[in-house]
Amino acid sequence: MTTTCLADRTAPGDLLRLVADGLAGAGLDVRPPGEADGCRLDIALPGARCTLAVGDCGSAEWEYWP
Secondary structure, X not given: OOOOOHHHOOOOOHHHXXXXXXXXXXXXXXXXXXXXXXXXXEEEEOOEEEEEEEXXXXXXXXXXXX
16 A cells, blocks of 8 residues: 655645635634644534644544533
């Protein structure tokens, strides 16, 4: 199996920005990371709190607290 890291072809944070734009375009309240090189988005939902971490190589981690 061959894998390719997006970081080899893009600037740091590009994947996170694409994900954030897509989520915001779907009507979600997305807050970008506090630091320019951050990888976590805060997503506001009624009655819940979510955090999405996106790595430049395509990894993702979703945390949800009701």
